[in-house]
Amino acid sequence: MAASLSLNDVNLHFGGVKVLQEVSFHVEPGVIFGLVGPNGAGKTSLFNCISGHYKPSSGSITIDGNEVLGSAPFGLVRLGLARTFQHPALQLNETVLQNVRLGGHTRLPGGPVSWALRLPSTDRAERGMRSEALKLLDRAGLGWAAHLPVGELSHGLHKGVELWRALLSNPSLLLLDEPAAGLSHTEVQQFIQTVKRIQTEHDITIVIVEHHMGLISALTDRVVVLDHGRKLMEGTAAEAQSDPRVIEAYIGKDAADDAA
Numbered sequence: 001m002a003a004s005l006s007l008n009d010v011n012l013h014f015g016g017v018k019v020l021q022e023v024s025f026h027v028e029p030g031v032i033f034g035l036v037g038p039n040g041a042g043k044t045s046l047f048n049c050i051s052g053h054y055k056p057s058s059g060s061i062t063i064d065g066n067e068v069l070g071s072a073p074f075g076l077v078r079l080g081l082a083r084t085f086q087h088p089a090l091q092l093n094e095t096v097l098q099n100v101r102l103g104g105h106t107r108l109p110g111g112p113v114s115w116a117l118r119l120p121s122t123d124r125a126e127r128g129m130r131s132e133a134l135k136l137l138d139r140a141g142l143g144w145a146a147h148l149p150v151g152e153l154s155h156g157l158h159k160g161v162e163l164w165r166a167l168l169s170n171p172s173l174l175l176l177d178e179p180a181a182g183l184s185h186t187e188v189q190q191f192i193q194t195v196k197r198i199q200t201e202h203d204i205t206i207v208i209v210e211h212h213m214g215l216i217s218a219l220t221d222r223v224v225v226l227d228h229g230r231k232l233m234e235g236t237a238a239e240a241q242s243d244p245r246v247i248e249a250y251i252g253k254d255a256a257d258d259a260a
């Protein structure tokens with residue numbers, strides 16, 4: 001079931017550097033939400049706070065009302081959180097199927113002992129997960145690549161493999177960090193259709209960090225704009241693009257004045 005996400009006054013400091021300052025927003029279940037802002041605004045750091053890779057200095061982060069601030073990434077996956085990274089972290093020597101199958105790890109029953117003993121029930125669960133991963137790849141039109149090493153595929157397909165790996169964990173909240181980075185125009189259009197299909201077929205909330213405003217406009221219901229670690233505004237993608245504060249943050253005050 002799609003999850004809600006709430007951030008309240010999230011602060012993240014590294015020594016004297018204030019990376020995030022009092023960031024608050026709420027994401028309703030089932031929507032596609034955008035997080036945009038200039039380079040260095042703090043978008044990936046915010047994702048890292050939500051996914052447990054960074055521990056905020058203060059504030060609150062709740063998923064479906066449950067406080068998760070400071071939780072370990074692995075525990076958050078079990079709670080229904082999945083994410084992709086700006087630079088896909090894939091096992092290049094392993095096949096596409098093996099990489100995607102890893103996404104289902106937390107859904108498998110039993111602990112290290114039953115896996116070490118290779119009990120029949122764990123073998124059955126493993127076969128079931130592989131077949132689910134294959135079905136996902138077939139539906140994505142990637143069945144042809146299932147048994148190829150990931151290292152032989154293009155950057156665009158790496159992004160796809162990472163997305164389907166994240167989906168195999170059956171997330172209720174999916175964070176996508178710059179999914180369009182390095183994709184061609186055609187690949188971006190395909191990605192937009194893929195995300196629309198995922199939202200229709202899975203009961204899921206999606207938060208996207210992205211610089212590609214065409215993608216943000218095509219997909220998101222609402223966006224938050226960050227600048228220098230602070231929330232600058234919240235609204236629709238169209239409102240963000242015409243907001244003078246956002247234009248100034250992207251191109252600088254003098255250029256924004258000239259353009260006005």
Ligand SMILES: Nc1ncnc2c1ncn2[C@@H]1O[C@H](COP(=O)(O)OP(=O)(O)OP(=O)(O)O)[C@@H](O)[C@H]1O
Binds near residue numbers: 014043044045
């Ligand atoms: N582990 C860290 N230690 C120190 N500073 C950090 C750390 N992680 C991020 N920062 C700093 O936080 C700021 C925000 O970085 P972040 O990568 O979150 O921005 P971003 O909005 O995702 O940028 P981009 O769009 O370029 O990816 C930067 O100044 C960065 O140097």
